[in-house]
Structures are given as structure tokens and as C-alpha cells.
Amino acid sequence: MKRFLSIAILAGAALNVSAAELTDSVAATIADHLKATGKATITQPAKLNDRLRPAPRTAESPAAETAERPAASADAPRTAGGFRILVFSGNNPRTAKNEATNRSELLARQFPEYATYITYDAPYWRLKAGDFRSYDEATSALGRLKTAMPSFAREMRVVRERINL
Numbered sequence: 001m002k003r004f005l006s007i008a009i010l011a012g013a014a015l016n017v018s019a020a021e022l023t024d025s026v027a028a029t030i031a032d033h034l035k036a037t038g039k040a041t042i043t044q045p046a047k048l049n050d051r052l053r054p055a056p057r058t059a060e061s062p063a064a065e066t067a068e069r070p071a072a073s074a075d076a077p078r079t080a081g082g083f084r085i086l087v088f089s090g091n092n093p094r095t096a097k098n099e100a101t102n103r104s105e106l107l108a109r110q111f112p113e114y115a116t117y118i119t120y121d122a123p124y125w126r127l128k129a130g131d132f133r134s135y136d137e138a139t140s141a142l143g144r145l146k147t148a149m150p151s152f153a154r155e156m157r158v159v160r161e162r163i164n165l
Contacts, residue, residue: 082163083138084117085145087156088127096125103127103152110148114141115164131163 034040088103090096097120104116104127114130129145132138138158146153 077164079162080165082161083132083135083158084128084130084161084163085138085142085156086126086159087129087145087152089155090125091123093123100125100127111145128159128161
């Protein structure tokens with residue numbers, strides 16, 4: 001099918017046929033072929049095939065006329081708007097990643113109740129801690145972190161972020 005279309009397009013270009021005329025003639029040829037044989041072979045990548053295939057239906061979910069959004073899986077974290085504490089942000093290509101990792105380990109030892117998140121957004125490595133729903137909650141945690149780690153206190157601040165619930 002692809003080969004046929006490619007040959008038809010090249011032939012049309014060689015004959016100086018306009019694009020509209022070429023499209024009509026190719027469509028007519030394809031339609032004639034379908035009428036004559038009743039078959040069409042479509043070749044497409046396997047990944048596209050997987051995306052186009054509908055999700056398997058289960059006995060609990062009968063077929064519906066309208067498409068519904070699938071429910072969130074239990075494994076996927078739910079997110080919401082909230083706050084985190086920015087503990088470290090550095091752009092030194094030689095030391096920033098190690099510094100973020102070291103501070104994350106130190107923070108995890110002293111405050112295991114706060115999840116840590118290391119991200120790389122070129123050229124910055126950042127370490128953020130906690131999932132706080134309110135600014136007040138994040139500010140009180142920031143005070144505890146600054147008291148426990150005074151050498152890093154100058155860099156720490158509360159930032160708005162999508163948090164895991």
C-alpha cells in the first residue's frame with residue numbers, strides 16, 4: 001500500500017499533475033481496489049497498534065456507548081498543589097549532583113518523615129523536601145530544618161510545587 005502510494009506520488013510529480021488531481025486519482029484507485037477485492041492491508045508500527053487497541057473489557061465493566069476515562073491505578077501517586085522546602089540548588093557541573101545526594105541522605109537520617117526529591121533541570125540540581133498541603137505547615141517544617149541544619153539554613157526556602165498525596 002505504501003509502495004503503491006509512493007509510486008503514484010512520484011508518477012504524478014513526473015507528469016506535472018496537480019496535488020488535488022493526484023489525491024482524487026489515488027483515492028479512486030484505492031476505492032476501486034477495495035470494491036474489487038473487498039480487502040485492505042494496513043501496515044503500521046506495533047507501538048501504534050498497541051495505542052489504538054481498546055483496553056480489554058472485564059465482566060465487571062460492561063461495554064458502554066460513551067468512552068470513559070480509566071480510573072487512576074492504585075500504584076500511581078495522586079498529586080495536588082502544595083509546597084515543598086528547597087534545601088539545595090546548585091549548577092556546578094562537578095559537584096552539584098553529589099552535594100544534592102549527600103544533603104538528601106543527611107536529611108533522610110535526621111527527618112525520615114519528609115520525603116526528599118532530587119531533580120535536574122539544566123543546569124540546576126535541586127533538592128526539595130516534604131509534601132505540605134499548606135504554606136503554614138511548610139513554614140513550620142522549614143524552621144525545624146533550619147534549626148537542625150544551620151549550615152544549610154541560608155539556602156532553604158519554601159517553594160510552591162505539585163506534591164504527592
